[in-house]
Amino acid sequence: MASEEEEIPHLIANWWLQERLGSGYSGSIFKAAHVHTGKVVALKVQRVDHECPTNRYERGFYPSLQGGLGMPTLWASGVEGMWDYLAIDLLGASLDSLYRRSGKETMDLRSVCCIAMQMISRLEFMHSKGILHRDIQLGNATIGLPPNENTIYMIDFGFSKRYIDPYTHRHIPDSKVKRDFIGNYWFSSVGVHCRGKVPSRRDDLEAVALMLIHLLTPRGLSWTRNGVPKTDAAHEILKRDKRLARPEDLCRGLPNEFEELLRYCRKLKFQECPEYQHWIEEFMDLAESHGYPSSSDFIWPPPKPVSTKPKSKVSAADDLAKVLNDLGRMNLGENQTLADRTNVAQAVRQAKQDMRRDSDMQTVISGDSESQENDSVPPASMLPKAYKLAKLTIRVPSTTDNAALSELVLEFIKVMKSNTSRTLIKDGFAFLDALNKQLEDPSVFVLPMRTSRSKDVSGTRTKTSHTKLGVVARLQREVQDAKSNRQLATMVQDFGRVTNRSSGRTITKDGFSFLEGLARQLKVLQ
Numbered sequence: 001m002a003s004e005e006e007e008i009p010h011l012i013a014n015w016w017l018q019e020r021l022g023s024g025y026s027g028s029i030f031k032a033a034h035v036h037t038g039k040v041v042a043l044k045v046q047r048v049d050h051e052c053p054t055n056r057y058e059r060g061f062y063p064s065l066q067g068g069l070g071m072p073t074l075w076a077s078g079v080e081g082m083w084d085y086l087a088i089d090l091l092g093a094s095l096d097s098l099y100r101r102s103g104k105e106t107m108d109l110r111s112v113c114c115i116a117m118q119m120i121s122r123l124e125f126m127h128s129k130g131i132l133h134r135d136i137q138l139g140n141a142t143i144g145l146p147p148n149e150n151t152i153y154m155i156d157f158g159f160s161k162r163y164i165d166p167y168t169h170r171h172i173p174d175s176k177v178k179r180d181f182i183g184n185y186w187f188s189s190v191g192v193h194c195r196g197k198v199p200s201r202r203d204d205l206e207a208v209a210l211m212l213i214h215l216l217t218p219r220g221l222s223w224t225r226n227g228v229p230k231t232d233a234a235h236e237i238l239k240r241d242k243r244l245a246r247p248e249d250l251c252r253g254l255p256n257e258f259e260e261l262l263r264y265c266r267k268l269k270f271q272e273c274p275e276y277q278h279w280i281e282e283f284m285d286l287a288e289s290h291g292y293p294s295s296s297d298f299i300w301p302p303p304k305p306v307s308t309k310p311k312s313k314v315s316a317a318d319d320l321a322k323v324l325n326d327l328g329r330m331n332l333g334e335n336q337t338l339a340d341r342t343n344v345a346q347a348v349r350q351a352k353q354d355m356r357r358d359s360d361m362q363t364v365i366s367g368d369s370e371s372q373e374n375d376s377v378p379p380a381s382m383l384p385k386a387y388k389l390a391k392l393t394i395r396v397p398s399t400t401d402n403a404a405l406s407e408l409v410l411e412f413i414k415v416m417k418s419n420t421s422r423t424l425i426k427d428g429f430a431f432l433d434a435l436n437k438q439l440e441d442p443s444v445f446v447l448p449m450r451t452s453r454s455k456d457v458s459g460t461r462t463k464t465s466h467t468k469l470g471v472v473a474r475l476q477r478e479v480q481d482a483k484s485n486r487q488l489a490t491m492v493q494d495f496g497r498v499t500n501r502s503s504g505r506t507i508t509k510d511g512f513s514f515l516e517g518l519a520r521q522l523k524v525l526q
């Protein structure tokens with residue numbers, strides 16, 4: 001019997017089929033051109049009598065998704081003879097093939113953060129249209145063709161489902177009855193894959209979390225390493241491994257955000273709406289705190305990190321040795337101190353030791369006034385914003401009078417305002433922590449304000465942002481009446497906490513007014 005591919009005609013409806021782009025269980029996909037207009041598309045072709053008519057299902061979802069960022073346009077669809085076809089935007093490579101072709105054991109953190117931000121955003125859009133994807137995987141996310149090569153597109157809605165009934169507008173019901181599994185072996189959530197639960201929004205998000213962890217794990221998630229299970233017994237083993245894998249083991253060595261996201265998804269209730277924006281911001285923060293630009297553009301291949309280190313430490317030491325040796329050769333007449341060879345040798349040894357000690361320390365940020373002059377050159381792993389904030393922070397503990405603290409607060413405001421992103425990143429929280437401690441009692445341990453938000457995010461976004469607005473507005477009004485440093489410390493603490501809990505972690509206009517009021521009041525309370 002001829003295979004399906006051999007049977008597929010060269011012309012379907014008005015589309016000339018060219019090379020095959022891929023094929024799946026239920027059909028094939030071709031590059032195709034319109035015979036009249038020349039428009040080039042990806043044509044998804046499937047037999048009309050296929051036992052799993054995914055094209056028919058997909059056709060039903062595309063109209064609701066049109067216009068969304070990263071959602072392919074459906075140009076045409078129909079049935080021609082025995083072929084069911086969908087003509088959609090021609091896109092670029094899938095994340096799966098980019099990852100494989102890179103030949104790397106893991107993907108770089110910046111790319112993974114961008115994938116996280118974009119994938120979560122795609123889910124937010126699909127879910128806002130009442131649709132679950134239910135088959136999130138690397139092969140179902142592609143980049144666009146130029147000029148859209150930095151955008152990730154969702155494809156393959158063959159397993160999608162409406163979770164909001166279009167007539168009653170109610171969420172689909174949960175069920176205790178185990179159901180047949182729909183999705184993929186690698187990334188479908190543990191609940192859906194291993195426990196037979198009804199998929200909902202939380203499961204799409206969990207699949208994204210697993211996908212991200214997979215990309216950062218050498219050789220990938222453990223249950224993906226033996227390939228697709230060929231027998232029921234092998235599938236059962238895979239499900240057991242997946243079910244028993246603890247988030248802390250899966251995410252060992254990765255930034256906390258990944259474990260937190262996985263735990264968060266697993267805690268969500270069946271009908272609960274995930275906090276998409278919160279997680280997008282988490283990954284934006286994560287990227288920023290590792291010195292990457294605050295952008296979700298997926299740039300592939302990943303650009304080489306730009307080293308901003310001015311000079312290698314060893315060569316600086318060698319330079320110093322050369323200077324000292326030259327000085328040693330100079331005739332200094334009466335003044336023998338610098339000309340003394342033992343002094344020079346000792347100075348060179350000391351300089352080299354100092355350099356070595358410096359390079360052993362991870363990132364040493366000096367708070368002295370001399371190096372403050374040159375704060376335009378952050379270490380390679382830091383953004384200028386993070387660097388400036390860190391430099392301000394280390395000046396706080398040695399600043400004992402209120403007028404000087406007030407100046408530091410003004411500098412903090414300046415740094416935050418000079419940046420396009422007003423997100424209070426880790427280093428900003430560290431400044432507020434230091435300020436709080438200094439105002440309260442420098443000898444007492446103070447709990448950091450920027451703690452995990454997993455506990456807080458179950459509430460709705462609206463609620464947290466309302467809370468933030470209310471608290472910050474109050475702080476802004478009351479700061480001028482503060483009678484003591486201790487009261488100011490409490491206010492700084494409230495400000496930090498409420499900003500940490502808010503979905504954007506951004507400093508609002510009221511937030512800046514509060515900080516300006518704080519700087520003024522510090523001067524008043526001298």
Ligand SMILES: Nc1ncnc2c1ncn2[C@@H]1O[C@H](COP(=O)(O)OP(=O)(O)OP(=O)(O)O)[C@@H](O)[C@H]1O
Nearest residue numbers: 021022024025026027029042089090091094139156
């Ligand atoms: N619009 C597109 N532009 C370019 N390539 C595409 C496009 N859509 C799909 N592909 C390629 O074809 C492959 C299969 O596509 P898709 O997942 O939509 O088909 P499928 O038959 O549902 O596959 P599966 O059974 O594996 O889920 C993709 O991994 C991708 O490489």
